[in-house]
Amino acid sequence: MSSLLDALNPEQLQAVTLPSQHALILAGAGSGKTRVLTTRIAWLIQTGNVSPSGVLAVTFTNKAAKEMLTRISAMLPISTRGMWIGTFHGLCNRMLRAHHRDAALPQAFQILDSQDQLAAVKRTLKALNIDEDRFQPRQVQWFINDHKEEGRRPKDVADANDEFGRRALQVYAAYDEQCQKEGVVDFPELLLRCYELLQRNEPLRAHYQARFRHILVDEFQDTNRLQYQWLKQLAGAGAALFAVGDDDQSIYRFRGANVGNMADFEREFHVPNVIRLEQNYRSHGNILDAANALISHNRKRLGKNLWTAAGEGEPLWVYEAQTDGYEASWIAEEVQSLLADGRAGRDIAILYRSNAQSRVIEHALFSQGIPYRVYGGLRFFERQEVKHALAYLRLLANPNDDAAFLRVVNFPARGIGARSVEALQDAARAADTSLWQAAARLSGKSAASVGAFVKLVTALREATQGLPLPEVVAHVIDASGLIGHYQAEREGADRVENLNELVNAAAAFVQDDAYVAQFVADAAESPAAPADPLSAFLSHAALESGENQAAEGADAIQMMTMHSAKGLEFHVVFISGLEEGLFPHEQSFVEEDGLEEERRLMYVAITRARTRLYLSYAQTRLLHGQTRYNLPSRFLDELPKGVLKWLTPQLGRALGERAWRAEEPPAHLNRAARSSPSRLPFRVGQNVVHPKFGQGVIVNAEGSGTDARVQINFGPQGMKWLQLEYAKLTAA
């Protein structure tokens, strides 16, 4: 047992060996959070504090859950089968499957992903005759999810006094009713339904409360209201809740995360143990100094300061480029020399605030022949052809799934036009049935073609009865005509390949130990729970959308948004686009506490780096087809001067003289400047200071002499046109 604890520092050790009480672990970036969490579980089991089946550990991503499982298995000689380790959604799904009857769900209920949900919302809008232009489906979807995540059903939503609120509520009610009818649930519904199940079903609640003696939560700062309520409920009968999180790394408020849960937890549970993990094992001192200094500008913090036993290391390298294109080529060159020095591509990450920024950088890397990998984008199970195949499979499992029905009723094309579908929808609405049921008893003109579809699905179901899952999938993609359709298409080769890959995914799935384990566990939990590999696979497809990109093997530079970088670490990190308006994003200026969230994002970005960190920005950036002149990000000013090493002459802010101006930008890059009247003492792109508005950049100019006016971007102070004759401008 001692070997388990050997490598821990005093705080980690304390956290791991806490008595069976509530605990809040404030774990800074790189402080060994996952290690503490997993060692805690192993320690609890090994010391006999709890049996594996008494453990519930919950994460946000499948990746994190898998990682946890792997690490625990490595530490313990026992099987992890009895443990409930997974994502919030995964665990709720599991519980709902085991007790579907009590949750008023069909045995093979299907899960709608965000895409499916949006489509369903659109259908509801149409059914209610609501104008999509005035009431945007996305807004309505957001409205629905927001209420669900606060635990509110339509009846719990307060009457709105605005038109949108009233209509959206109407849609919410109709949408929920429709989902219930079809036997489908969206993501937030998984949580809410599970929460309500436990709330209403006293014996069931008591059962799980008695079972889970230790509940552990990862990334607690990212939990939303409902997730917190769910945890509270499960821990309600004396279980020990062990929450690990970092308020400084809370960057997901836009999707409902509520950092306040940390303070609420401490207060409501009278948490006797609050432990701070502040020793960082990842980064060199200068990097941590920068991170600490930056985050100290935030007011709302629980407080924490990272330190390291490693040396101070290199300074942070800062680069100012004239344009986004130059910034990108500089990055590419720097990367090139790192690679030449023997640094592996996978150790280097290029981070940016928004996906749109990746393009220029990709271009630069590409033209230098540097292999790179961009994260984010379509995942395997989100691909069109895969979704089509899944829709057929969903219909086999649950024919009342209208979303699946609509997706493939005429794909591949079989002559069922929009009007036939509409007629069918009307019939279904009138008879209050699913489309499938309406189709089955349809008569009239479109009966033939729709009938053929019904026959096809029925035939698929019969032909695959009793077959192993991979064979079911193989049969469906072929007999549905999907493969044939894409083979006939000019550029369909990749899609055919993906469809075949789906067969492999199914084969891998049924062999996966996690699946087998869950199946065994659920059968034990509720003998009534059916062994249905197809439904399980479909849940898996919805809950785990698969890898981001295929080319895994090759060594490549990692490119991603700062958000997706959370939880990762790299030897070398580039943070690009450090410009006011971009990062911090201009949207954050108007959001409540928006700047603090942006600053936390910067904090996350900085703390990804182990040994070397580059910071860069451009004076000029092409955005939405327009040249924008941005000020350097305020975050640069918030870093300690001593740890920064400028690779370019500083803007003259400190010097009072613009040494950098000595070097004229290439003419082709300076079109705006050339076109502005040359007599002006100022020019476009120049940094200036205004007594009232502070520092700004001239972005436009017109007129001459006493008429001369310039437009200046003062960052957060906004954009202003100023008459040169009166404005007391000085060069920055």
Next chain:
DNA sequence: CTCTAAGAGATTTTT
């Protein structure tokens, strides 16, 4: 049904 053209919109993301 498929193709083209015009229009809107353009943070951040997992499940």
Next chain:
DNA sequence: TCTCTTAGAG
């Protein structure tokens, strides 16, 4: 500027 969605023509 670019990309995605949707409306209308062929």
